[in-house]
Amino acid sequence: MGSLLEAPGPHRQAAIYVAGTAPAVPVDADRLRAAAQAMLSPEAFAYADGAAGRGTTRRANRHALDRWQIRPRVGRDITGGDMRATLFGRTLPVPMLLAPLGALELAHPHADLAVARAAAGAGVPMIVSSQASFAMERIAGEMADAPRWFQLYPSRSAALVESLVTRAEACGCEAIVVTLDTPTLGWRPDDLDLGHLPFFFGKGIANYLSDPVFRALLDRPPEEDLPAAVRMFLGVFANPGFTWAKLAGVRALTRLPLLVKGVTHPDDARRAIDHGVDGIIVSNHGGRQIDGAVPAVTALDEIAPVVAGQVPVLFDSGIRGGTDIFRALALGANGVLIGRPLFHALAVAGEAGVAALIANLIAEFDLTMRLAGCTAIAEIDRNMIRRGEP
Numbered sequence: 001m002g003s004l005l006e007a008p009g010p011h012r013q014a015a016i017y018v019a020g021t022a023p024a025v026p027v028d029a030d031r032l033r034a035a036a037q038a039m040l041s042p043e044a045f046a047y048a049d050g051a052a053g054r055g056t057t058r059r060a061n062r063h064a065l066d067r068w069q070i071r072p073r074v075g076r077d078i079t080g081g082d083m084r085a086t087l088f089g090r091t092l093p094v095p096m097l098l099a100p101l102g103a104l105e106l107a108h109p110h111a112d113l114a115v116a117r118a119a120a121g122a123g124v125p126m127i128v129s130s131q132a133s134f135a136m137e138r139i140a141g142e143m144a145d146a147p148r149w150f151q152l153y154p155s156r157s158a159a160l161v162e163s164l165v166t167r168a169e170a171c172g173c174e175a176i177v178v179t180l181d182t183p184t185l186g187w188r189p190d191d192l193d194l195g196h197l198p199f200f201f202g203k204g205i206a207n208y209l210s211d212p213v214f215r216a217l218l219d220r221p222p223e224e225d226l227p228a229a230v231r232m233f234l235g236v237f238a239n240p241g242f243t244w245a246k247l248a249g250v251r252a253l254t255r256l257p258l259l260v261k262g263v264t265h266p267d268d269a270r271r272a273i274d275h276g277v278d279g280i281i282v283s284n285h286g287g288r289q290i291d292g293a294v295p296a297v298t299a300l301d302e303i304a305p306v307v308a309g310q311v312p313v314l315f316d317s318g319i320r321g322g323t324d325i326f327r328a329l330a331l332g333a334n335g336v337l338i339g340r341p342l343f344h345a346l347a348v349a350g351e352a353g354v355a356a357l358i359a360n361l362i363a364e365f366d367l368t369m370r371l372a373g374c375t376a377i378a379e380i381d382r383n384m385i386r387r388g389e390p
């Protein structure tokens with residue numbers, strides 16, 4: 001048998017049992033997180049794990065997901081099974097994407113390059129972060145024609161936004177994701193207590209250091225004066241004045257599908273559609289922005305009926321396994337984003353770790369889907385789940 005990672009669903013399980021070897025990363029998300037913690041500096045682990053305030057939202061994300069109970073249908077033929085989904089004209093092996101994660105160099109020196117290779121190997125889209133540790137052109141260079149999207153923080157500088165979007169198009173990104181929930185960074189006690197945020201140390205700003213518009217803002221090149229470049233980055237990366245009206249400016253820059261990320265209120269979902277977006281990502285940023293915010297999956301449950309299929313709805317914040325993917329699809333999501341587990345897998349085993357994580361998630365989703373009696377994504381509907389007691 002070839003690589004264990006190539007085997008789908010039950011065959012992958014069999015491969016693991018027969019080989020009697022542990023996969024590249026722990027299969028269980030909590031053990032994966034613990035393995036990453038054991039390898040990372042306290043600062044790196046805290047940055048990824050960190051949440052706003054007392055961590056209420058991060059915990060609530062999981063708690064709310066766990067309340068959704070799958071109602072398996074039996075007596076159905078579950079041989080075969082097709083997990084494919086189409087998003088913006090691209091057929092994906094599974095309705096799953098890799099969330100934009102900044103400062104991946106904290107997890108592994110190969111950072112986004114390793115993620116890009118693993119994503120491309122699996123055909124799972126990588127959403128390249130504005131805050132990537134390598135310039136987007138280098139990341140794209142690892143992916144041949146595999147799908148990638150670009151995530152944009154709407155900068156104060158309109159010229160910088162235009163430059164980033166133009167570069168993303170030029171390096172083959174197939175969609176632009178505008179993150180709206182981080183006009184400024186949330187209150188994150190873990191980072192504050194350690195006195196460490198990667199960006200202050202020049203990490204996770206490669207897309208800016210490599211950008212001609214950004215460089216033109218500097219008196220001296222970043223190679224000569226990195227602290228000044230960091231100060232400039234901190235000054236321009238976000239735009240607290242960014243409004244729905246200003247989204248039109250981004251819309252006008254590109255013909256690529258435009259998505260907004262960080263929507264949790266149904267009225268904002270309506271507004272997003274009114275402003276011509278092509279997709280909505282329901283997310284509370286993994287509980288990193290507001291302590292005590294609505295759990296992301298509760299927001300999904302409220303938003304999906306409002307969107308009612310007008311545009312694709314994607315979901316993140318708490319996805320840790322194949323059953324969570326099933327729950328999100330049953331609640332009306334067209335796909336999910338994988339966040340912190342990606343950071344953890346990268347930390348534990350680099351590219352092989354990310355490849356193993358992707359394979360494990362797909363295998364568990366495949367099994368969940370079929371054990372629930374579904375052999376196609378379209379069969380996973382609201383009737384397949386119910387909300388349990390708190």
Ligand SMILES: Cc1cc2nc3c(=O)[nH]c(=O)nc-3n(C[C@H](O)[C@H](O)[C@H](O)COP(=O)(O)O)c2cc1C
Binds near residue numbers: 099102283316339
């Ligand atoms: C280390 C880390 C870095 C992140 N960086 C970004 C980013 O650059 N852009 C963005 O839109 N979201 C960013 N996010 C949020 C993720 O895209 C995603 O919304 C979140 O991780 C989902 O929650 P979960 O990890 O608990 O599943 C980041 C999250 C983490 C954990």
Ligand SMILES: CCCCCCC(=O)C(=O)O
Binds near residue numbers: 237285
């Ligand atoms: C000062 C730069 C903040 C970038 C935020 C990256 C992110 O989304 C996260 O840490 O969460």
